[in-house]
Every structure is written in C-alpha cells, then in structure tokens.
Amino acid sequence: MTKLKIFKELLVCLVVVVIIRFIIAKLFQKEFSFFYSILVGIVIYVGGYFTTRKK
Numbered sequence: 001m002t003k004l005k006i007f008k009e010l011l012v013c014l015v016v017v018v019i020i021r022f023i024i025a026k027l028f029q030k031e032f033s034f035f036y037s038i039l040v041g042i043v044i045y046v047g048g049y050f051t052t053r054k055k
Helices: 003-027 034-052
Strands: none
Touching: 003 034
C-alpha cells in the first residue's frame, strides 16, 4: 500500500469520526472535544488497518 493511499484513508476516517462525534454530541447535549475525536479516529483506523491487512 502506498503512503499516499494510507494517508488518504486515514484522513477520510478522521473526518468521518469527527463529524459523527460532533452530531452525537449535539443530539445528546454532550461535550465535544476535537482532539479527542482525532485520537479516536486514529485508533479506529490503526485497529482496522491491522485487522484487515493481508499477510
């Protein structure tokens, strides 16, 4: 996998996670943290990458 493809997928994952967490925070009147959402997005991407990668 090229570095550009990994970066693009990570960026898309981060944007989606931030949007979803923002919507949920507004619906349930919870606190929204941009940096925490970024951290969660990175963890989700890395976990998904290592569980689905082919050996």
